[in-house]
Amino acid sequence: MDQRPRLDDVAARVGVSTASVSLVLRGAPGPSAETRRRVLEAAAELGYRADRTASLLARRRRHLLGVMLDIRSQFHAELVEEIQAEADRVGYEIVLSTLTRHRDEDRAVETLLDFRCEALLLIGPDAADDRLAALAAQVPVVAIGRRVAAGDVDVVRSADQVGVSEALDHLIGLGHRHIALVDGGRGVVAAARRRGYRDGMRRAGLADEIRIVPGDHTEEGGIRAGRRLAAASDRPTAVVASNDRCAVGLMDAFLRGGLDVPGQISVVGYDDSTLARLAHIDLTTINQDPAAQASHAVLAAVQRLDEGRKQRLEIVLNPRLVVRGSTAAVS
Structure with a gap:
C-alpha cells in the first residue's frame, strides 16, 4: 500500500484546502505569503513529493x-x-x-x-x-x-421554493390574500418558482386565490403582465414576479396605468439585483x-x-x- 504523503495530508497539517496547497506548490497566485510559508514547511516536514507524472500532466493544463x-x-x-x-x-x-x-x-x-x-x-x-x-x-x-x-x-x-414562500409569508403578514404570480416562462428556474408559489398559497389556505399570469424574465414581459393586471376588474392587491427584471416592468406598467405602488398594489421581485436597490425602484425582493x-x-x-x-x-x-x-x- 502506498504510504507516501498526499496533497490532502499537507492540507490537513496546515488547515487549508487542497486547492490552496496545490496553488502554493505550483507557484500560482492566490495564497498569502504566510500560507505559502506554512504549506512549504508542512510539505518539507511530511516529506511530500509531487508525483512527476501528475506534474507533467498539470503543465499541459489550461486552468x-x-x-x-x-x-x-x-x-x-x-x-x-x-x-x-x-x-x-x-x-x-x-x-x-x-x-x-x-x-x-x-x-x-x-x-x-x-x-x-x-x-x-x-x-x-x-x-x-x-x-x-x-x-x-x-x-x-x-x-x-x-x-x-x-x-x-x-x-x-x-432553494427557490423557500424564497417564494418567504415572499408570500411577507405579503400575507401584511394582510394580502389576492396575490398573483407573474410567471417566468418555460425555463426550469421559472418552473421551480411557479411550483413554490402554488405550494405556498395552498399551505396558507389560499388555494382558491391562486392566479398565475403569463410573463417571462424580461422587463417587457413584466410590462405586458402589468397592463393586463391593471386593466382587470378583479385586480390582485399584491404580485410576486419571477425575477427583478419582470418586477420592474410590472411597476412601470402600474405607474403608467395610474396605480400607486405600494399604496394600491404591492410588488415583490426575485434576485435582489443592483436594479432593485436603486432609490426610485426600492424593490422588495429575494436575495440569493x-x-x-x-x-x-x-x-x-x-x-x-x-x-x-x-x-x-x-x-x-x-x-x-x-x-x-x-x-x-x-x-
Whole structure:
C-alpha cells in the first residue's frame, strides 16, 4: 500500500484546502505569503513529493473555467463578477460565453468547449437533465441556480421554493390574500418558482386565490403582465414576479396605468439585483447570495480538477427576503 504523503495530508497539517496547497506548490497566485510559508514547511516536514507524472500532466493544463451566462440578466452579471473573484483567488481564469436573443445554449456551450475549458459553470441552464448529464460525461459541469436530477452534474442553487414562500409569508403578514404570480416562462428556474408559489398559497389556505399570469424574465414581459393586471376588474392587491427584471416592468406598467405602488398594489421581485436597490425602484425582493453561490460553484469545479473528486455534489442555499418600499399593508 502506498504510504507516501498526499496533497490532502499537507492540507490537513496546515488547515487549508487542497486547492490552496496545490496553488502554493505550483507557484500560482492566490495564497498569502504566510500560507505559502506554512504549506512549504508542512510539505518539507511530511516529506511530500509531487508525483512527476501528475506534474507533467498539470503543465499541459489550461486552468480555464468556462462560464455561460445570459447577457441580458443583471443578476447573472453580478454572479459572474463573484465567480471571477473566486477564480482569481484559486489561480484559475474564466472564459465567458453569452446567451442572447440570437445565441442559444448549445452554441454558448460549444464555444466554451472550443476554448478547451477544463470545467463548465452554467448559470441557469434550461437544457434537459439528460443533455447536461451527457455534457458532464465529457467535462466537469456545475449547474448554478437549478436542480439537475440526472448524471454527474454538480449543482449549486438557491432553494427557490423557500424564497417564494418567504415572499408570500411577507405579503400575507401584511394582510394580502389576492396575490398573483407573474410567471417566468418555460425555463426550469421559472418552473421551480411557479411550483413554490402554488405550494405556498395552498399551505396558507389560499388555494382558491391562486392566479398565475403569463410573463417571462424580461422587463417587457413584466410590462405586458402589468397592463393586463391593471386593466382587470378583479385586480390582485399584491404580485410576486419571477425575477427583478419582470418586477420592474410590472411597476412601470402600474405607474403608467395610474396605480400607486405600494399604496394600491404591492410588488415583490426575485434576485435582489443592483436594479432593485436603486432609490426610485426600492424593490422588495429575494436575495440569493451570489457570492456564496459563486464560491461553492468554483470550489466544486476545482475539487473535480485538482483533487479528483468523483461523487456528485449538490449545494442548496437558503435565500432571504429583503424588504424595501414596494410592499405595504393591504389598504
